[in-house]
Amino acid sequence: MTTTVPAxxxxxxxxxxxxxxxxxxxxxxxxxxxxxxxxxxxxxxxLLVHLVPMVIGIAMSFKELTQFYIRDxxxxxxxxxxxxxxxxxxxxxxxxALLHSFLVTVAFTLLSVGLCWLIxxxxxxxxxxxxxxxxxxxxxxxxxxxxPVYTAVITWVFMFQHDNGLVNHVLHDQLGITDKPSFWxxxxxxxxxxxxxxxxxxxxxAFLIVMAGLQNIPKELYEAAALDGAGMWQQLRRITLxxxxxxxxxxxxxxxxxxxxxxxxxxxxxxxTAPEAADLISVHIYQASFVTWNFGTGSAMSVxxxxxxxxxxxxxxxxxxxxxxxxDA
Amino acid sequence: MRTSRAAxxxxxxxxxxxxxxxxxGGSSTDGGGSNDSPKTLTYWASxxxxxxxxxxxxxxxxxxxxxxQTGIEVKLEVVxxxxxxxxxxxxxxxxxxxxxLNIGNTWSASLQATGALLPWDExxxxxxxxxxxxxxxxxxxxxxxxxxxxxxxxxxxxxxLYYNKKMFADAGISKPPATWEELVxxxxxxxxxxxxxxxxxxxxxxxxxxxxVVFAKQHGADFFTADGKPDFTSDExxxxxxxxxxxxxxxxxxxxxxxxxxQNQSVSDFAxxxxxxxxxxxxxxxxxxxxxxxxxxxxxxxPVQSGAPGADTGVNSMVMGINMAxxxxxxxxxxxxxxxxxxxxxxxxxxxxxxxxTIPPVSGAQSDASFNTPANAVLKDTLAKSAVAAPQVADESxxxxxxxxxxxxxxxxxxxxxxxxxxxxxxxLEKAQQQMPTK
Numbered sequence: 001m002t003t004t005v006p007a008x009x010x011x012x013x014x015x016x017x018x019x020x021x022x023x024x025x026x027x028x029x030x031x032x033x034x035x036x037x038x039x040x041x042x043x044x045x046x047l048l049v050h051l052v053p054m055v056i057g058i059a060m061s062f063k064e065l066t067q068f069y070i071r072d073x074x075x076x077x078x079x080x081x082x083x084x085x086x087x088x089x090x091x092x093x094x095x096x097a098l099l100h101s102f103l104v105t106v107a108f109t110l111l112s113v114g115l116c117w118l119i120x121x122x123x124x125x126x127x128x129x130x131x132x133x134x135x136x137x138x139x140x141x142x143x144x145x146x147x148p149v150y151t152a153v154i155t156w157v158f159m160f161q162h163d164n165g166l167v168n169h170v171l172h173d174q175l176g177i178t179d180k181p182s183f184w185x186x187x188x189x190x191x192x193x194x195x196x197x198x199x200x201x202x203x204x205x206a207f208l209i210v211m212a213g214l215q216n217i218p219k220e221l222y223e224a225a226a227l228d229g230a231g232m233w234q235q236l237r238r239i240t241l242x243x244x245x246x247x248x249x250x251x252x253x254x255x256x257x258x259x260x261x262x263x264x265x266x267x268x269x270x271x272x273t274a275p276e277a278a279d280l281i282s283v284h285i286y287q288a289s290f291v292t293w294n295f296g297t298g299s300a301m302s303v304x305x306x307x308x309x310x311x312x313x314x315x316x317x318x319x320x321x322x323x324x325x326x327x328d329a
Numbered sequence: 330m331r332t333s334r335a336a337x338x339x340x341x342x343x344x345x346x347x348x349x350x351x352x353x354g355g356s357s358t359d360g361g362g363s364n365d366s367p368k369t370l371t372y373w374a375s376x377x378x379x380x381x382x383x384x385x386x387x388x389x390x391x392x393x394x395x396x397x398q399t400g401i402e403v404k405l406e407v408v409x410x411x412x413x414x415x416x417x418x419x420x421x422x423x424x425x426x427x428x429x430l431n432i433g434n435t436w437s438a439s440l441q442a443t444g445a446l447l448p449w450d451e452x453x454x455x456x457x458x459x460x461x462x463x464x465x466x467x468x469x470x471x472x473x474x475x476x477x478x479x480x481x482x483x484x485x486x487x488x489x490l491y492y493n494k495k496m497f498a499d500a501g502i503s504k505p506p507a508t509w510e511e512l513v514x515x516x517x518x519x520x521x522x523x524x525x526x527x528x529x530x531x532x533x534x535x536x537x538x539x540x541x542v543v544f545a546k547q548h549g550a551d552f553f554t555a556d557g558k559p560d561f562t563s564d565e566x567x568x569x570x571x572x573x574x575x576x577x578x579x580x581x582x583x584x585x586x587x588x589x590x591x592q593n594q595s596v597s598d599f600a601x602x603x604x605x606x607x608x609x610x611x612x613x614x615x616x617x618x619x620x621x622x623x624x625x626x627x628x629x630x631x632p633v634q635s636g637a638p639g640a641d642t643g644v645n646s647m648v649m650g651i652n653m654a655x656x657x658x659x660x661x662x663x664x665x666x667x668x669x670x671x672x673x674x675x676x677x678x679x680x681x682x683x684x685x686x687t688i689p690p691v692s693g694a695q696s697d698a699s700f701n702t703p704a705n706a707v708l709k710d711t712l713a714k715s716a717v718a719a720p721q722v723a724d725e726s727x728x729x730x731x732x733x734x735x736x737x738x739x740x741x742x743x744x745x746x747x748x749x750x751x752x753x754x755x756x757x758l759e760k761a762q763q764q765m766p767t768k
Contacts (some may be wrong), residue, residue: 053690061397066724067439067443068440068442068444068723069442070418070421070443071421071422071443071444071445073422092763093760093763093764094763094764097764123662161586161589162585162586162588162589162744163584164746167708181586182587183585183588183741183744183745185589185736186531186532186588186589186740186741186744187741187742187744187745268699269593271532272411272534272730273534273730273733273737275738275741276738287730290418291727291730292727292730292731292764292766293418293726293727293766294440294766309637328562
């Protein structure tokens, strides 16, 4: 604080003089330069933490970076677009596997985001009315979101186990829904297991955000609507949802990006090699680089993923904000 | 103004300092190593005991001994198996690694190809007492043929058949099975009343691969051609892998739940008497820590197709073991060699291999009376006569993952009751082969 006060004072003092002539230049440069100088550390760190690794990652995607070169990867030969060509050649095994993983991820993300939003919104709306124990329930709902990912998911791993898991105990032993214990962590059911954990982990966030959004809707709107004879459903459709629109716009985007990129959940749930039915793209790329030691292809896949997400985000924002503008007009 | 300039200077200095520490700290990468810090060493040990804590307890007294002798302090880190290869890769990429480390011997050729490990040429071997101190079978898994080894053997292990004596007696079986046919026949007697004959780690690619290599070899197949090209889909390899998975799919002597095992649950099952047999390497120490007494189980060679274990189609284990390697860019190259010499000395070999129930790969220690127990006799015999080395090719670790995962998916099929056929096995192996690097 002590630094800014004298600086400001000096600005005021000198301002008439700046127009006078070149004699004052050095002082002016110093003055204009100071904010930039103060920004410099942040800028350097931003470069260091964000941009440099990204640029290096992109550069890596044009190299043949296999185990023979990782020790000094500057010596790895450039191979142009080969890594990309390999990644998107959907007739060859690598591209085919990537496409499969991509489709699994898209299906998973759509379902997970949809369910998270639906459950979160429903819960938030029900929690609007005051009743005994509301605070307790609200806190309880937020627990999955507050738990450390690893702890939460490893608990699910135990519950999903074939022999001693709680899920099979309830579904098979007690309710008798399945005629034999199911496998949840291998085979096709792994998709359901992954989706369950993801929704369980994700919906409290939707709940939290929608709940905050609901506080901003004026009570009068509902009162007026009720006077006009609007029922609960109509109020929801004509007041609540349109008022939540800006909140939902951000919420869905954030949920989408988090879910699409989620690495921790599948990794803790299935380990390094995910079953085919739950082969999410983040783990797939990890496997392409770390398990097969081909970091060039891994980087190329990451860049493709980045481009896809940029495209989706851009398209989404364009669409949703255009829609709002016409609605406003 | 003076204050603000001082603040600005301070800010810039700090950012530069931060930048420097974030990307600095690099050690020499010229490849030859140096002796810049002759008083310390960092050592990454693999997890050999029942837990990381057990390993620390075993190793620390020995490291203290080494410090007393040489004045070099060894900083120990025991790295779990699930992380070890990744940690080594990261260390290789960044140049920021330990000075000395343990590697799984099957990775030797893969890691050798990265060029990060010190090659053990004539001169380096002389520094630790000569190459001829080590037994040949162990030296066969230290890197590609025709190149200087990338590591030296530290502990040797082999697979054996562990069987529960009481369960065998109860089922009226007088001796452990010597062929797979006998094993299946015995297995059908043993698999009843919620107990099962055999345990496997179906979701652990490494375990799968160790067995797949042996089963394929027993049918006369190798997974790599003589010039190092992947060849996963030969009829013999398919037959071998199918026979392995059929133990669950067709013969039904493995509990379906084993398909998702990856945390050594099969060892616990055996220790608790839920399964009667286990194919494992050096399980004694682990079983003891789980409360199974040594008289409760017997150890026999892993079954073969027919006849007795031997070379070629008579193999019944991979040459398993741990090698010790030195990072090329260590800043205490002489100390690192001294440490390797210490750890492979006859005296230390006896202590360490006893603690881990492994076999010393050093002939001087191996002949010691304490390694002549019946259990060790089986392992020693297997290593000497009927163990096959892992393929010593640069793509070995990718092979472990690709084929290991293929077998994992086959276990999943078997567990879910889906048919495992020659075609489905072949398709799985075909897919694995397509994932292998093409260059």
